[in-house]
Amino acid sequence: WNEPVILEMGYPGRRGLAVPEAEAEVRAEVGDVADLIPAALRRQDRPALPEVSEPEVLYHYLRLSQQTLGMMGISLFGTCTMKYNPQVNEAIAWRPEVTEAHPHQDDDTLQGTLELVHRFDTILRELSGMDQFVFQAGGGADAAYTSCAVTRAYHASRGELEQRDEIITTIQTHPSNAATAAAAGFKVITLMLDEDGYPSLDALKAAVSDRTAALMVNNPDDMGVYNPEMREWVRVVHDAGGLCFYDSANFNGMMGKIRAREIGFDACMFMLHKTFGAPKSGVGGPAVGAYGCSAELAPFVPTPVVAHDGERYYLDHDRPKSCGKIREFWGNVPVVLKAYAWIRAMGAEGVAEASDISVLANNYMEQGLLAIRGVTRSHADATSPRLEMTRYSLARMKEETGVGVHDVQNRMTDFGVDAMWTSHEPWLVPEPFTPEAGEMYGKEALDTWIAVLARISEEAYSDPEIVKTAPHNQAVHRVDHEAMEDPERWAMTWRAHRRKRRTDGAEG
Amino acid sequence: WNEPVILEMGYPGRRGLAVPEAEAEVRAEVGDVADLIPAALRRQDRPALPEVSEPEVLYHYLRLSQQTLGMMGISLFGTCTMKYNPQVNEAIAWRPEVTEAHPHQDDDTLQGTLELVHRFDTILRELSGMDQFVFQAGGGADAAYTSCAVTRAYHASRGELEQRDEIITTIQTHPSNAATAAAAGFKVITLMLDEDGYPSLDALKAAVSDRTAALMVNNPDDMGVYNPEMREWVRVVHDAGGLCFYDSANFNGMMGKIRAREIGFDACMFMLHKTFGAPKSGVGGPAVGAYGCSAELAPFVPTPVVAHDGERYYLDHDRPKSCGKIREFWGNVPVVLKAYAWIRAMGAEGVAEASDISVLANNYMEQGLLAIRGVTRSHADATSPRLEMTRYSLARMKEETGVGVHDVQNRMTDFGVDAMWTSHEPWLVPEPFTPEAGEMYGKEALDTWIAVLARISEEAYSDPEIVKTAPHNQAVHRVDHEAMEDPERWAMTWRAHRRKRRTDGAEG
């Protein structure tokens, strides 16, 4: 059945939560509430929120949760490392020691949390070779912005910021690097791929100059291709006076194999809500982009930094060269806690094995997927194995059957398989898709995933309408995407929907 | 998709939980583990449990939870008072102060729990007029057994137990009263109903004698009929030297209206997992049947009793006349806590209003349901309004269409409405059903329930096959009930299933 929108539910006068009354003495002392509010600021209307009882609200949202596939099905979402979110981590993160603490409490009353954050900082240093981590950034893109802010502060401290107004990135580095660099005020230079699947060293050399503020790059990239010349890249940028930032969003295949600092990078970032097992929450967060850097850059990171004086943990606010704040307070503490718990459950061996398994599983899937009619691979001729993911294309299927990747995505959900990821923009191959096997799912699940795609391919070649009109089995049918781009029809709120529907003369 | 049975899942060597190794010094000190076990008792085989990873286990059971309707749909389950289970109660009951406490801890370290239990005892005394409650019974039937044990101890203390070997009940009192009386060693005398829907006073008088140990009765009964002669009943039994136990399982319509002790009863019991808002958990528990009694019977209740000496709460074990234990320890503490929290959220006014609403809602539903073709009411001519529930019959529908109550139950689930309750055995009316509206659901939900039954009635009269082959929309189709009664085919475990299927020569 179709779950109503909460704003359609309810009955005037119903309540979902009781608010106590002020005590008699309190009421007597402060007098009429209205008088406590300047007249100009008193609310006159009554917000048109729903009036519903607590059970009605609860079961409404529980039903909606059931209409969300998540990992109840199989979800191999590339460039995003689907990982098990251990339940013990959730349980601990929801204890009052975490949830019921205020960030401005005196450090003496937060020693437990500060200790865990500091321990985790130490672990990330070991994994990356960096000298300092901060957790203020609320996601990977936020960490990229942090990197830009640190880059600005660093060059400014040397009087070179005005001159160094360019940041170099590559087309298969996550869009947020280019976007945050631009938002930070830099010009963005984007290197395109060579036939091996990564940009040539020459292209980089041509782009580098005394205007170069930084290089922002990932490796492996969003197609699972590893650039073996990265050491030279870093040297070229350093020689020109630029900084090198390693976006370690795709760290899963590399864990325990490489360290950013040892390759020469000045800074890097880890996504705790991906690689480190904290929930991805609908690619929505709360998340943490853990930003780490060399001792040289450490003075410029956002304040405060969690520090230890040998006896006591404390928040170091006294950092005069800091780039300032990226976000209020000092980070999404529960996410840091979950990531710490994850790595303590894995240990060095577990981390290395996870990396092995994710790369092995991806190559295993590649074998199965390339055997499916209509499926091809990007840079089909590059011989090096892809790492933890591979970029495929359904261009041939689209051409031969009219069934494209969007149709296939929708049809997959009919089998309890979460829609796969296509590719970030721009699509370098047509009708792309990028599954990432990861280390959580068993071989049986990978086989199922391959079998589902094989079946859909058969359908595409025998009865394409089934695929084109999918989903058939889900809580909702295919939605009208066009309306959502039309100012006259999009409706980002229920009140907009009612207004526009009225204008249309439809229904209400 | 069809969720596999967990025993079909897994891969040899997979693990769902890590068990640490003993420390080196521990291993050294105790030596070979096998030597710690007498040879005769060492396990030789390997239990054929599944070998699965933690995420596989978790998501398997989360998917199974999603295939359970519960209150995600509408559930009006008569004789059982569907009630909202407040989430705050759950949250508190799962805190370590409750879950991580041992029942043998010194009372000084359990003052919080003992205080809450004692406060709740006081509240139940107020609701019932009784002088002492105990919470040891793990459900309503267990409380009925407690009552039988107390009855035995009471009569034994007076030297009359051998003589008083009969317990009187009525056919519309819950079966557990008759059953526990019999299990406790009593002969059971069951009074049948008169045309008003309750047994006549004369029938009671005929049954009472100096062999009468006790009367066990509810009021209103399982059809929502209130017996207005109950005061006289109690007097008759008391005059004969018997005790009177009031099964308050159907208390919801009576809350704040009557008190068992004031009507003369010596003891009563409340189901905390029904009337007091703790979860019913699949009519499965953990549950609590709170047994309360007069000061005269209090010395005989199971030990220990939570007591207060004015300063300190303690467990009183020193009760020489006690009937002993009904169950180990002193009760399902989390359930008591939830019930206490529920009544603190309701208050006296809320409790009274809940009773009003549940009776009003039942009568409102009766209006709608009796208008549906094929639906009739038990004791159709009795004029007094039913209280919180009504017993209906689909006998006419069955006769006219072949569609019986079991078919209708199955069809209801197709609309997200939990299968309704029929009636306890024996069925006094054919094809019975007994919805109980309660106070949780809104009028909209009641209207939906009525509309669903109306629609099914239309289907029964127009296209009965739809109803007879239901469900069509659920996680499973109609099951083969006959096989489950056949020793050759029932299989209460997977190992039995495999063995019997092999014998059948089928599949494996």
Added chain:
Amino acid sequence: MTEHVAHRYMANSVPAIKQEMLDAIGAGSVAELFDQVPAGHRLAYPLELPPALSESELRRHLVETLSKNRTTEQYLNFLGAGCWQHHVPAAVDEVVRRNEWLTSVSGEPSSDHGRNQTWFEYCSQLGELLAMDLVGMPVRSWGVAAGHAIRMAARMTGRDEVVVVRAIDPERLSVIRNYCEPVEMPNHITVQLVDFDPETGLMDLDDLRGIVGERTAAVYFETPSYLGVIEHQGAEIAAIAHAAGAETIVGVDPISLGVLAAPVDYGADIVVGTTQPLGVHMNTGGGVGGFIASRDEERYARQYPTLFISITETAQDGEYGFGLALFAQTSYGLREQGRDWTGHSVYMWAIANAVYMALMGPEGFKDVGELILQRAHYAARRIATIDGVRVAFPSGFFKEFVVDFTGTGRSVADVNRALRDYGIFGGKDLSRDFPEFGQSALYCVTEVHTQADLLRLVDALSEVVAR
């Protein structure tokens, strides 16, 4: 203040809705609907309850009151005695707390499919641990399971005596006695206690032979026993019982079954035990549950008081369905003619048990059993080195053992009081229930106790008894 504010738990707690419903049925007031309740039945004095609280007030009231407790997270705990501190995996809690099954009732197989399957998986996995094909839905405790099993045996054999090991939890024994009915009752079952060897804690087989006879319906013993001892004479005991035509009922702690033999392998006919160690928190004693299992023979099946879940076929080929089996023979089906009685039990814990067993698997049970053995024996050996302190049965035990403080001149109550100052809950005091052990306590060591914890206990005990 006197204005009516709708209650958050009741959608119809709005005057206008109530009026709509009254109008629909043509009643003038709600009071009219209570016509049948005579005035003389109504409250004699007004209901006085504490004031209703909002959620924030309620939460705080409960949290503040409960903070007066001390927990086994804060204290190092060595209490067991029927309610044990084992690790409960977080995934178990996550599953068992789902509102879907908490709010379910007993609908049709179609509405409760997932829950029924999970219950079936509980029975099935327990069946693998026990190597038994017939497992009922859980009952309320180990003692309750034992009581029912004894009554089953009495009905099956038509006999009226049961032989019970004396090394038993006095609480459990009290439950059993209540199930066997007082002597005044015509169906009274006489409980005969059989002695144990004071040196080993094992059953005195000579005593057993003397007691078992033609009125014996069943012999009931446990392994590990209440005193922690692994009763390894199971085969002999079963042989003695069977020779007399009696059933053999064995009680077990299932967490031991990765390392200890399944009772059926040494002759058990009916196996009972606890479910609490399998993923259920102690819950101040509210975590206990019991099970009954046997061979899948009609003779046994027809005597179970429990509900059963059977796997079966559905209208759709190849699909599994699950439903209640043998319902008709229960007290729900037959009232006083039913097998004892059933009702609310601890079925949600069966879900916890199912998840726990699936997480553990065969290797997990083996590992945890071995770890418990190692750490418990390590603890016993270290404790035995303390001056004046004796371990009564220093070998052949599983996770619990009897520590005798008599030689220290201190009472257990004293020692435990002193231990609390060290943040330790000492073992269960046995001095009242087993006076033959003098000032003894039952200590419980499980996989949650690290070596450091055990040494902390030993240090504290050393200081306490030396005072």
Added chain:
Amino acid sequence: MTEHVAHRYMANSVPAIKQEMLDAIGAGSVAELFDQVPAGHRLAYPLELPPALSESELRRHLVETLSKNRTTEQYLNFLGAGCWQHHVPAAVDEVVRRNEWLTSVSGEPSSDHGRNQTWFEYCSQLGELLAMDLVGMPVRSWGVAAGHAIRMAARMTGRDEVVVVRAIDPERLSVIRNYCEPVEMPNHITVQLVDFDPETGLMDLDDLRGIVGERTAAVYFETPSYLGVIEHQGAEIAAIAHAAGAETIVGVDPISLGVLAAPVDYGADIVVGTTQPLGVHMNTGGGVGGFIASRDEERYARQYPTLFISITETAQDGEYGFGLALFAQTSYGLREQGRDWTGHSVYMWAIANAVYMALMGPEGFKDVGELILQRAHYAARRIATIDGVRVAFPSGFFKEFVVDFTGTGRSVADVNRALRDYGIFGGKDLSRDFPEFGQSALYCVTEVHTQADLLRLVDALSEVVAR
């Protein structure tokens, strides 16, 4: 010990499975698959991490470490300043913790229907509170929202100055400055601070008039302000901004909107604010989130950096669908050409917010706003009676107010240290960021503080300052 035990989080952590997969792809070893990674990139020294823990060890390690914290359950807390202690209904936590959405990614509308609808209901309900039709998915904090809104205004107007109220959280101001870029950057937006009246805490309109000019892209102010004051000159401020062709951006705490006017009603063009008070725990600061809303005009819509969820139709008549709208203009769609940038934010808290707003409804917001006003004013009046203690702006505030201890001769740090011995967290120290207030602290009183709590604070303060 050296035996390989499969890891519980990894189903394929079994040698035999790995070999099956290697065989399938014809690789001799996993190492072969890493051929492209040069030796010179590999770890120079081996990875040293603390040993892997089992779940029971991990749980205990975390619980024991966290027990070193003191919480606002244990202490009476008056800290706010951007992270406030409001009651979080248990139903909110229950919903937001569901694994279904925690584990979801960004699939199709079909796989994430329920989550998308919930997000839409977040936007929709916030829209009702704000009386605005266009609400984006949340951003990472109030400061982030303000930063983006200012950049939106700069793009819309083509101007390069923003006027910001000086009575602002210094952390938020720092975030805004980072969003406005350093002066060296070509697109730098100059932040002009406008003074407040030291008597009332309200904006100095004369100062504002002097600052606003033709380079002004936007005027940004908040109500209640950081200092707690209800800025009631909103209409005048908006008029001044609009007269200069600038946008009016207002920051609000949405829990005030049951009693305070919606900013659009006094002229706001873009409204930003925090989402934390709407059902999200403080989480040691990890509970913050921000929102951006405006009129539903293309001019605004095209500048949002956020994702949007639109309701729409589906292939089935009468069915609602929900999907991402205006995705193409984001940084996901256009990389460096996109509107600022988006990415992981705090969308799970949007689910909490949706549940919270639904539970509260119009009356709940009114009630909670009134209760906060009453208790906060009661607290301020009682505190003001303490010798030497002054409340800087004793009227016209919402839930926070400035308490000036200068007259007591004690520093705030001193007072707060002393209060901790009473089990109280005193207000946020303002002495460094707002030296003009001397030794002042920002006290926060919400609906969770009972009269008894407030009197306890007053008593403690009286004793502390009298020492």
